[in-house]
Amino acid sequence: MYKWGDLRLYPEACEVSYQGNTLRLYPKEYELLKLFFDYPKRVLSPSFIIDCLWSFDSIPSESAIRTHIKGLRRKLKDAGAEDVIQTVHGLGYRLKPLPKETKQSDSSLSPMLLKLLALHEIEYVIVDKSFMILEVSPSVKNFSDYPWDVAIGREVTLAFPELIGLESTLLEILENQKERFDIKGIARSKNSLRPDYINIYAMTEPTTEHSSQRLLLLLEDSSEKMIWKQQVVQQENESYLLIGEPFKS
Structure with a gap:
């Protein structure tokens, strides 16, 4: 069982509940939520989500990923579980860290x-x-x-x-x-x-x-x-290759 506050996900039954009430999720919404629980401290980029949840012959667009995220958020909010998934601008999405109790x-x-x-x-x-x-x-x-x-x-x-x-x-x-x-x-x-x-x-x-x-x-x-630094470096390298390409021809 996975837990986030009062939110529960049961892999054996493929069910999700909040404060004891079962949520009706589409299969991809369930898989998406489970992916966030599998990587609770990681920012999941759209490409990472696609690689984990879709096969090579049915790759969706990033806008489709945003639609799935939006649908999942709406159902969580309707159940009373708000702000479960955070947007990290320019990087992707993550499970919101819960407040830590310090003794x-x-x-x-x-x-x-x-x-x-x-x-x-x-x-x-x-x-x-x-x-x-x-x-x-x-x-x-x-x-x-x-x-x-x-x-x-x-x-x-x-x-x-x-x-x-x-x-x-x-x-x-x-x-x-x-x-x-x-x-x-x-x-x-x-x-x-x-x-x-x-x-x-x-x-x-x-x-x-x-x-x-x-x-x-x-x-x-x-x-x-x-x-974020790795993505910036990758973008810089790709830009360098694109700029340098005309000089090779």
Whole structure:
């Protein structure tokens, strides 16, 4: 079963319900909604949707995709489930992220910082000088290719091997010799539960409750930005080839 708030999709029965009421969807509308549930953190371009849901001999136009999206949205809205599917202009469509519930009492971070991180949909890991995990945010496992290693008492490099070889730089941050360190555009293995790309920001996390400083690792979903950059580069390359073609003749 897939869930989005009070919306439910049952693959075994090919049924969709909202607050217990069954929605009457056309087959393509059902398949389209299931595709969004299969890739909840990804922006789906019209071409990607076409490749997933249509055969080679019946390829629809992008305007037809917009029509299917519009029909699905209307039925969801009529059932009371509004704003389920968002338009990302120039890129495609995505499942709207649900508000995250942050249990402030379970975190040593300040309530103000927790609210700021939740606002920007940023997860975090706190480690000590030995790079052992002390604390994690509830959904940070979705940012690791090795989620079983995202656990208190484990070395952070097991969960995020991108940090291997950067230990000296991270220690410099802890010793206030360096302000921060960023790693951007890290690709994740293909998994519908994970972002396609993430950014990692490392900085000190001084507290009044601890005698020594701790390292705060912030993790951000950068999939939308990276996919947009890739499309821009592709368009630039295609434009270059078109401009350069007359000079070859």
